[in-house]
Structure formats: structure tokens, C-alpha cells
Amino acid sequence: MTRLIELTQVQKVYDGGAEHPALDGVTLGVDRGEFVAVMGPSGSGKSTLLNLIAGLDRPTEGRIVVEGWDLGHAGEAELARYRRDRVGFVFQFFNLLGSLTVLENVMVPAVLAGHSRAAARRRAEDLLERLGIGSQAGRYPARLSGGQQQRVAVARAVVNQPLLLLTDEPTGALDSRSGAEVMEMLVELNRGGQTVLLVTHDPKLAARYARRVVSLVDGRVADDLVMQPAAASPGKLIRVRVQEAAQ
Amino acid sequence: MSLKYGILGLLAERPLHGYEVKNRFESLLGGSWEVNFGQVYTTLQRLERDQMVEAVGRRGDRGKQAYRLTDVGREALEEWLTRPESEPQQLREEIYVKLLLSTRLANGRLDELLAAQRRVYLQRLKDLSELEERARRDGRDDLVLLFMGGILHTEADLKWTEACADEMRQIKRKGRERL
Numbered sequence: 001m002t003r004l005i006e007l008t009q010v011q012k013v014y015d016g017g018a019e020h021p022a023l024d025g026v027t028l029g030v031d032r033g034e035f036v037a038v039m040g041p042s043g044s045g046k047s048t049l050l051n052l053i054a055g056l057d058r059p060t061e062g063r064i065v066v067e068g069w070d071l072g073h074a075g076e077a078e079l080a081r082y083r084r085d086r087v088g089f090v091f092q093f094f095n096l097l098g099s100l101t102v103l104e105n106v107m108v109p110a111v112l113a114g115h116s117r118a119a120a121r122r123r124a125e126d127l128l129e130r131l132g133i134g135s136q137a138g139r140y141p142a143r144l145s146g147g148q149q150q151r152v153a154v155a156r157a158v159v160n161q162p163l164l165l166l167t168d169e170p171t172g173a174l175d176s177r178s179g180a181e182v183m184e185m186l187v188e189l190n191r192g193g194q195t196v197l198l199v200t201h202d203p204k205l206a207a208r209y210a211r212r213v214v215s216l217v218d219g220r221v222a223d224d225l226v227m228q229p230a231a232a233s234p235g236k237l238i239r240v241r242v243q244e245a246a247q
Numbered sequence: 248m249s250l251k252y253g254i255l256g257l258l259a260e261r262p263l264h265g266y267e268v269k270n271r272f273e274s275l276l277g278g279s280w281e282v283n284f285g286q287v288y289t290t291l292q293r294l295e296r297d298q299m300v301e302a303v304g305r306r307g308d309r310g311k312q313a314y315r316l317t318d319v320g321r322e323a324l325e326e327w328l329t330r331p332e333s334e335p336q337q338l339r340e341e342i343y344v345k346l347l348l349s350t351r352l353a354n355g356r357l358d359e360l361l362a363a364q365r366r367v368y369l370q371r372l373k374d375l376s377e378l379e380e381r382a383r384r385d386g387r388d389d390l391v392l393l394f395m396g397g398i399l400h401t402e403a404d405l406k407w408t409e410a411c412a413d414e415m416r417q418i419k420r421k422g423r424e425r426l
Contacts, residue, residue: 207372230377234279238397242250
């Protein structure tokens with residue numbers, strides 16, 4: 001695997017927060033094709049980390065290199081292009097455009113990236129089909145459940161085949177069943193080679209779906225764990241202790 | 248739980264002999280426990296002595312004897328099924344004792360212990376989640392509940408481990424500030 005993201009001694013201090021940097025010396029590498037969960041309590045710096053990698057914000061100190069390109073030295077216009085063409089975002093709230101159909105919502109980023117409407121349409125249709133939501137193409141977001149809307153948001157995020165899919169609590173507003181469907185979709189995209197970064201406070205989500213779990217505490221990397229494939233017979237994991245009755 | 252009530256519960260469905268009881272009990276628990284046949288056998292004998300079960304027909308092949316539930320047995324089972332559990336909470340894991348001792352010993356390596364324990368819990372969350380998912384796919388809704396219980400307990404253990412680590416960091420920070 002090749003290195004996609006390289007953070008070296010990244011520090012982020014917000015105005016007036018010099019005593020408590022949001023990120024404090026983070027060094028972290030992510031390879032192409034990985035599915036990494038970034039976990040931590042609120043205030044641990046995980047959203048800051050995501051924003052820096054997304055090019056939405058700049059580090060106070062340290063280097064962030066994505067595909068050999070130093071984000072710290074990029075101009076505003078370059079960063080905007082990077083966000084548009086190279087990064088897909090999925091947030092807790094789906095943020096679909098209510099006046100557009102599902103298909104049109106997914107087409108928007110492709111058109112903005114310079115594709116013709118016809119090409120954008122073809123691309124969006126193929127993608128919706130591949131992700132199993134082709135039947136929703138003509139519907140409006142308001143007619144969809146939260147889980148369906150979030151799956152459309154995922155499709156929209158990957159329509160330009162981004163280098164990186166960044167997701168921030170993507171199941172935060174969903175019930176557990178719909179949340180699982182959205183996560184399965186991310187797993188499926190990752191199987192196809194998509195690099196995924198998932199920010200979550202939920203350890204179950206992180207452990208279950210990501211292949212690697214990075215834990216932040218007080219702006220530092222507290223742990224970096226590669227998950228083992230689930231194996232183990234039930235008896236190795238859980239025991240209902242059965243006792244003989246006394247006498 | 249007591250094997251006694253497990254057996255009564257299975258016999259409430261239909262009469263069974265010892266091996267059937269063992270096999271059904273293991274299947275009920277989704278492979279999470281291997282039941283010892285000797286225990287099943289002696290428990291059946293005690294239940295017969297206490298008139299909660301009775302033998303059905305004659306001994307069959309290789310001395311197999313089927314048993315069925317009596318009214319006394321059914322009453323005991325029903326009473327047990329509706330009784331909430333009120334035993335003291337069992338914290339069996341050694342981690343609790345290790346922590347209690349480590350906080351007293353000056354050279355206790357608590358940070359490492361907590362970090363390693365946290366990794367075990369994270370991996371367990373993954374493993375149990377997959378078992379839960381498999382049970383769901385197999386239509387074993389009862390086992391889904393069992394694994395869900397395991398997941399929630401593991402989440403609680405994880406939360407507790409993190410609370411301990413947090414506490415340790417605060418103690419260290421205060422120590423530094425005092426210097």
C-alpha cells in the first residue's frame with residue numbers, strides 16, 4: 001500500500017487556547033485503501049483533525065501531506081480545488097438540497113467539477129445503481145427516511161471518485177438499523193479501494209467497521225490499533241455460567 | 248444461572264432424555280457454553296427426587312431415560328421465570344483487582360494495563376458485533392439478545408477503563424502542577 005496522508009507533529013491552537021491546543025503533536029500516516037476510525041471523547045480533537053485533513057483549516061505547526069502534496073503550502077484556490085475534487089464529505093446531517101431530486105443532488109458535485117450535465121447524469125445514475133439506491137433517483141429528499149437520505153449523501157460524496165472519503169459521525173442522527181446500512185455502504189466502498197476516514201465517539205461503530213482505530217485524547221494520539229478479523233467461537237467471547245444447584 | 252431451571256424450561260416444551268437436554272441447552276446458549284453431561288444427569292436425578300420431573304416410559308436404547316415436567320416442576324419454573332435477579336453484581340474480571348492493587352503500589356504500571364485492556368475490549372466489541380449480526384441473519388432473535396447483552400457490558404467495561412485512564416491523567420497533571 002502507498003502512503004496517502006502523512007501528518008507530522010501537527011499542532012492546532014485556536015485563538016486564545018494556547019494552553020490547551022486542540023491538536024498537540026499528532027503524527028499519523030494513512031495508506032491508500034485504509035478504513036480508519038478516529039475515536040475519542042468530545043473535545044479530544046477528532047473533528048479538528050478531520051478539518052485539517054479536509055483542507056478546511058490549517059495547522060498552527062507541523063506538516064500535512066496528502067498524496068505528496070503539502071496542504072500547508074497551498075493557496076486558498078488550490079485548497080478549494082482539493083476539497084472539491086479530491087475529498088468527499090459526509091456529515092451527521094445529510095444536507096441534501098430539498099428542491100432537487102436524489103439524482104440531481106448526486107449530480108451537483110460532478111457538474112461543479114466540470115463534467116457536462118450528460119456525463120454527470122450518467123455517472124450519478126451508475127453510482128446510485130451500484131450502491132443499491134437506483135430506485136430512489138427520481139424522488140425528493142423530503143420523501144426519504146433519514147437512512148435513505150444519508151445513503152444519498154454518501155453517493156454524492158463519492159461521485160467525483162475522491163481520493164479520500166471523510167465522514168464525521170455519519171450515523172449520529174440515525175436509528176441503529178439505518179446506521180448499520182450506511183456503515184455497510186462505507187465498508188462496500190472501502191472494499192472497492194476507497195480510502196475512508198470515520199470520525200466517531202462510538203467505540204462499537206469504530207471497532208465493528210473500521211480496520212484500524214486511532215484514539216485521540218486531549219489532542220494526542222493515545223492509541224493506534226489494527227483490528228483483527230473477527231474469528232472466535234461464541235464460547236471464547238461470552239459465557240452464560242451454568243451451575244449445578246447446591247445439594 | 249442454575250442448570251436446574253434450564254432443564255425445567257426445556258422439559259416444559261416436551262419430554263427429553265439426558266443427551267437431548269444437553270444438546271438443546273447448548274444450542275439454546277448459541278455455543279457459548281459446553282454443558283457437562285454428568286451435571287445434567289445428576290441434576291435430573293435430583294429433580295426427580297424433588298418430584299419436579301418424572302420418568303416417562305421405560306429405559307430405551309443404551310439405558311436412555313426420558314423425563315417430563317410435573318406440576319410441581321412447572322410451578323417452580325414459572326416462579327423462577329418471573330423472579331428478578333437480585334444477586335450482588337459479579338465483577339469476576341481480574342482487571343478490577345489488578346487496578347485496586349496497582350493504585351496502591353508505587354511501581355504499578357497502570358497506564359499500560361489500561362491501554363492493553365482497552366484494546367481487548369475494542370476487539371471484543373468487533374467480535375461480538377459480528378456474532379450478533381450472524382445470529383440476526385440466522386433468525387436467532389434470542390441469541391441476538393444474548394450477544395447484545397455482551398456488547399452492552401463490553402461498552403460499559405470500555406467506558407470504565409477510559410474513566411480510570413482519565414482519572415490517572417488528572418492525578419498526574421495535578422502532581423505536575425504541584426511541583
